[in-house]
Amino acid sequence: MTNSDTPAVQITDLGKTYPGAAEPALSGVSLSVLPGEIVVLLGLSGSGKSTLLRHVNGLETPSEGDIVSLGESVNALRGQALRALRGRIGFIFQQFELVGAVTVLENVLTGGLATLRGPRVGILSYPRALREKALGHLDRVGLLDFAYKRADTLSGGQQQRVAIARALMQDPEILLADEPVASLDPESSGQVMALIREIAAERSLTVICSLHQVDLALSWGDRIVGLRAGKVVLDTHTEGLSREEVMEIYGRVATTTSEIAALEDELAEAREQVLSREMQRSATRERLAEDFANEEPA
Ligand code: ADP
Ligand code: MG
Numbered sequence: 001m002t003n004s005d006t007p008a009v010q011i012t013d014l015g016k017t018y019p020g021a022a023e024p025a026l027s028g029v030s031l032s033v034l035p036g037e038i039v040v041l042l043g044l045s046g047s048g049k050s051t052l053l054r055h056v057n058g059l060e061t062p063s064e065g066d067i068v069s070l071g072e073s074v075n076a077l078r079g080q081a082l083r084a085l086r087g088r089i090g091f092i093f094q095q096f097e098l099v100g101a102v103t104v105l106e107n108v109l110t111g112g113l114a115t116l117r118g119p120r121v122g123i124l125s126y127p128r129a130l131r132e133k134a135l136g137h138l139d140r141v142g143l144l145d146f147a148y149k150r151a152d153t154l155s156g157g158q159q160q161r162v163a164i165a166r167a168l169m170q171d172p173e174i175l176l177a178d179e180p181v182a183s184l185d186p187e188s189s190g191q192v193m194a195l196i197r198e199i200a201a202e203r204s205l206t207v208i209c210s211l212h213q214v215d216l217a218l219s220w221g222d223r224i225v226g227l228r229a230g231k232v233v234l235d236t237h238t239e240g241l242s243r244e245e246v247m248e249i250y251g252r253v254a255t256t257t258s259e260i261a262a263l264e265d266e267l268a269e270a271r272e273q274v275l276s277r278e279m280q281r282s283a284t285r286e287r288l289a290e291d292f293a294n295e296e297p298a
Contacts, residue, residue: 008070008174008206009033009056015064016051016230024063025051026230033208035173038200040221041210042234042253047227049210053176056208057089058082070173090167092177092196096159100152104143104162107151108134111169130169137165141195157188164195168203175200177209181216193220214250226253 014029026048033039041049054060055067058074067074072085098107106123112130113120120126126134138144141161146154151162160180167175177196181189197220200207211217217224218238226234226249234252236245 006035006071007032007068008035008037009208010068011052011055011065012067013065014052014055014062014067016048016055016060017063024230026055029065029227029230029232031225031232031235033206035206036200036204038197038207038220038222039209040217040224041208041227042212042214042217042224042249043210043227044212044253046229047253048230049212049227050178051230052227053091053178053208053210056174056176057086057091087170088172089174089176090170090172092160092163092167092175092180094179094182096156096163096183098151098159098162098166100150102151103148104138104151104154105131105134105147107162108138108165108169111166134165134169137168138162140168140199141165155188156184157191160184160188160192161195164192164199168199172205174206174208177207179210179212182212189216214253218246218249224249228253 009031010033011029011031014026015024016026017024029048029052031052041052043049051060055062055074056069058067058069058077062075069085070088072081074082074085077085099110103123109120109123109126109130112126112133115130116126123131135144135147138147141164143154143158143161143165146158146162151159154162175196180196181192184192193216196207196209199205209221211220218241221238223237224234225232234249236249241249
């Protein structure tokens with residue numbers, strides 16, 4: 001466990017430019033996350049949320065800057081040392097990333113693979129203790145009854161809860177979640193977000209979760225870090241924010257502006273459709289009127 005004064009994650013001047021990209025995906029990002037903090041990375045699509053999360057566990061190599069996760073300098077690690085660090089950091093994805101054709105239990109068990117040697121096929125190839133642990137996590141996420149069902153028969157919300165159970169198999173100290181509810185309906189989203197918070201509290205996890213919805217970020221996170229075009233434009237605790245400060249957050253990540261733009265596009269399209277229908281109708285009316293006018297009186 002990490003000392004509570006030492007950050008769980010310390011990012012200093014992180015810059016990332018993907019090969020061939022004209023603009024950096026991240027530039028000058030510095031961020032310190034304390035153990036047990038629940039942080040939302042808030043930003044529009046393309047603002048750099050996934051890129052930032054993927055640097056925390058060494059899935060990306062920075063172009064500039066340093067990342068220290070759980071006291072380890074991520075960029076310096078290779079091979080077994082990097083795998084060991086990744087084992088302490090759970091990751092949840094937008095698209096769940098389960099193996100659809102195998103059982104829910106087996107999906108959860110794969111989360112414990114780092115502790116085993118060699119590939120495993122079938123539930124019985126896992127040690128009994130791991131199977132019991134996996135069933136315990138499935139019970140915790142409310143899906144014990146689904147253990148022997150094929151993963152692809154579950155709803156999206158259930159699949160994401162399976163992915164949470166799978167991440168718990170590593171006994172992670174940090175949980176990274178990349179837009180974990182972007183593919184879910186509002187009800188399942190609420191359940192999954194609540195579950196992440198409960199589990200984080202039970203296990204004193206540090207959580208960094210990316211989201212693109214300001215409302216959800218405000219109601220869920222203790223702290224919001226806003227990204228825009230690869231830069232940190234906001235870093236604030238959510239408790240006691242005034243209405244003005246909330247509006248400021250909307251403005252900074254430009255959510256409202258872009259949503260309005262998208263809505264306007266839709267409206268313009270709808271208007272065009274109505275207009276063209278209107279024109280067709282008036283053309284029809286004219287033709288009808290002409291036909292009537294040309295008709296011989298009875
Ligand atoms: P977000 O998760 O907020 O939508 P990303 O981190 O995925 O943002 O992307 C940030 C920027 O980096 C975008 O301009 C995106 O197109 C670019 N990008 C992301 N991943 C790659 C990649 N593997 N190769 C090249 N460009 C990438
Ligand atoms: Mg993303």
